[in-house]
Amino acid sequence: MTDQLFGQISLTPYQAIGIPIALLGAVFLSIGAQLQHRGVSKVDGTHAVGAKSGLSLAQLVLLIRRPSWVFGTLLLTLAIVIQLVSLGFAPLIVVQPLGVVAMVLTHVINSRVNGIAPDARVRGSIALAVLGIGIFVAFSAVYAFERPLSDNQLLFIMWLLCAVVVLVVAVFVIFRQRLRAMFYIVAAGTLYGFVVTITKVLINRWQSNQVDAFMILCLFGLIVAALLGGYFVQTAYSVGSPDLVIAGLTVIDPLIAVAIAITVLGEADRFPPFALVGLALGGALSVIGVVLLARHHPQTLR
Numbered sequence: 001m002t003d004q005l006f007g008q009i010s011l012t013p014y015q016a017i018g019i020p021i022a023l024l025g026a027v028f029l030s031i032g033a034q035l036q037h038r039g040v041s042k043v044d045g046t047h048a049v050g051a052k053s054g055l056s057l058a059q060l061v062l063l064i065r066r067p068s069w070v071f072g073t074l075l076l077t078l079a080i081v082i083q084l085v086s087l088g089f090a091p092l093i094v095v096q097p098l099g100v101v102a103m104v105l106t107h108v109i110n111s112r113v114n115g116i117a118p119d120a121r122v123r124g125s126i127a128l129a130v131l132g133i134g135i136f137v138a139f140s141a142v143y144a145f146e147r148p149l150s151d152n153q154l155l156f157i158m159w160l161l162c163a164v165v166v167l168v169v170a171v172f173v174i175f176r177q178r179l180r181a182m183f184y185i186v187a188a189g190t191l192y193g194f195v196v197t198i199t200k201v202l203i204n205r206w207q208s209n210q211v212d213a214f215m216i217l218c219l220f221g222l223i224v225a226a227l228l229g230g231y232f233v234q235t236a237y238s239v240g241s242p243d244l245v246i247a248g249l250t251v252i253d254p255l256i257a258v259a260i261a262i263t264v265l266g267e268a269d270r271f272p273p274f275a276l277v278g279l280a281l282g283g284a285l286s287v288i289g290v291v292l293l294a295r296h297h298p299q300t301l302r
Contacts, residue, residue: 039069
């Protein structure tokens, strides 16, 4: 029975190297997020502009002067580099969801830093999200595979990104005085999902020596999405706790990336029906976990 199961796993030993690398990146992501949140909280506490309508340019400049924020940013940059390395080994659908480990670590760190007693409902919410992502990765490791991406598929991804950017910017401009942390988390997670997907495309094209004008287009879209997503993350830190922000990002980001990987990249074309049901179940559980975490988190969201 065991031999049959291992015989079905499509992940090669070389690709499996991406899993521990992705887990290491999650550790740096967790620590960096806590430090960034500390810097944003200090700037927001001393230079608040009233309503939570997004960080101002002056506040963004002040963040650069905060050692905690700068060090946190360096750690997050290192986490991103490590994540890119993991994507060079394994399919996106396998390694990207592993960032959920950062959610658990960030909750533990945030609870200790702020002296917050562990809450059963919060722990249950996190466990539900981790379970969902675990189901996701389990099925992905068995059935996921990579295949070359056509130029038409790449253009479709870029058009989707343009639509998302226009939508989130429009909502931010029109409703910014009433937006809460979950909007910024969902917006950033969605944008980062595209960043990861585009990065994976760039890595694959580079490895196959397919360097052309499409790579420049992808790089431009990646930079826009990363900068806008980064701004939303910093604003989310000013209105929400770091573990809630990381929880949302480590669930929404991979769900968006995996959705693109399945529908556009074709990484799930070999999935049998029951495995697709498993993916849907895992995604639903992880989303429910984040929603419950936002509802029951002891740090009140303003």
